[in-house]
Amino acid sequence: MQVEQLTCTIGAELVGLNLADVIHDDGLFAEVRQQLLRHRVLFLRNQDISHAEHVAFARRFGELEDHPVVGSHPDHPGLVQIHKSPENPPDRYENAWHTDTTWRENPSMGAVLRCLECPPVGGDTVWANMVVAYDRLPADVKARIEGLRARHSIEASFGAAMPIEKRLALKERYPDAEHPVVRTHPETGEKVLFVNSFATHFSNYHTPERVRFGQDFSPGAGELLRYLISQATIPEYQVRWRWKPNSIAIWDNRSTQHYAVMDYPPCHRKMNRAGIVGDTPY
Numbered sequence: 001m002q003v004e005q006l007t008c009t010i011g012a013e014l015v016g017l018n019l020a021d022v023i024h025d026d027g028l029f030a031e032v033r034q035q036l037l038r039h040r041v042l043f044l045r046n047q048d049i050s051h052a053e054h055v056a057f058a059r060r061f062g063e064l065e066d067h068p069v070v071g072s073h074p075d076h077p078g079l080v081q082i083h084k085s086p087e088n089p090p091d092r093y094e095n096a097w098h099t100d101t102t103w104r105e106n107p108s109m110g111a112v113l114r115c116l117e118c119p120p121v122g123g124d125t126v127w128a129n130m131v132v133a134y135d136r137l138p139a140d141v142k143a144r145i146e147g148l149r150a151r152h153s154i155e156a157s158f159g160a161a162m163p164i165e166k167r168l169a170l171k172e173r174y175p176d177a178e179h180p181v182v183r184t185h186p187e188t189g190e191k192v193l194f195v196n197s198f199a200t201h202f203s204n205y206h207t208p209e210r211v212r213f214g215q216d217f218s219p220g221a222g223e224l225l226r227y228l229i230s231q232a233t234i235p236e237y238q239v240r241w242r243w244k245p246n247s248i249a250i251w252d253n254r255s256t257q258h259y260a261v262m263d264y265p266p267c268h269r270k271m272n273r274a275g276i277v278g279d280t281p282y
Helices: 024-037 051-058 130-135 137-144 164-173 220-233
Strands: 002-005 010-017 041-044 076-084 110-117 127-128 147-151 177-180 182-184 191-193 199-202 238-241 246-250 256-261 269-276
Touching: 002 024, 002 238, 024 041, 024 246, 051 076, 051 110, 051 269, 110 177, 127 130, 127 220, 127 246, 130 191, 130 220, 137 220, 177 182, 199 220, 246 256
Parallel strands: 010 041
Antiparallel strands: 002 010, 041 246, 076 269, 110 246, 110 269, 127 238, 127 256, 147 177, 147 199, 182 191
């Protein structure tokens, strides 16, 4: 296996590796996991593996999770089918900077995404390193956000276009989760900027020190949250991947955000994602 680093801050391509071989090889899996912690997102080409092998490889990291809105493969629970077609207006939940399932109390640890069909041009995915994003914040911003927590909502994202009864039922099933704005990576100990497009507001911002007569001190909670979310858009923190059939991306959901570029209609784009159950951020 050769490891080809793609940018200075995030991403590497693994060359000469068949993921099917990693399923039963503890040493090889340990090496892949170490490269994932180092590079945040790993890419592979020409992985003609079965759905069962896709699931089996992802399960080496942990248990898999289904999605309450996006359906899974009927024969392979945990293998979410992200299929876009010209016949159906594409949803827009992918083309926003996000970390998967932060609306859960235990957001995904990571994911293994495989391309089945993609446009000849367009439909790339971009990832951002949120460890670097935190490290390079101004010192006064780091001081301001220390101890802050934010709410993350499936109702305000996937549920927004639903009829009100269905939207409220979704929220009842998945109440807003609250996470630290800066989380600690459980394996590396690194500090990670942990707000994204699922974050709606800070839950503990309005303290006596920050509020005057019911209004925020400038720049205010809303402006601060938008500023923090915008850090993922900085090109120096990013890697961009061009998909081909049987390409695979493996990413650490705890330290990255990603954005699926919606520049390809009216083409098909069919991806299968195995999301791995994570822990409670702290």
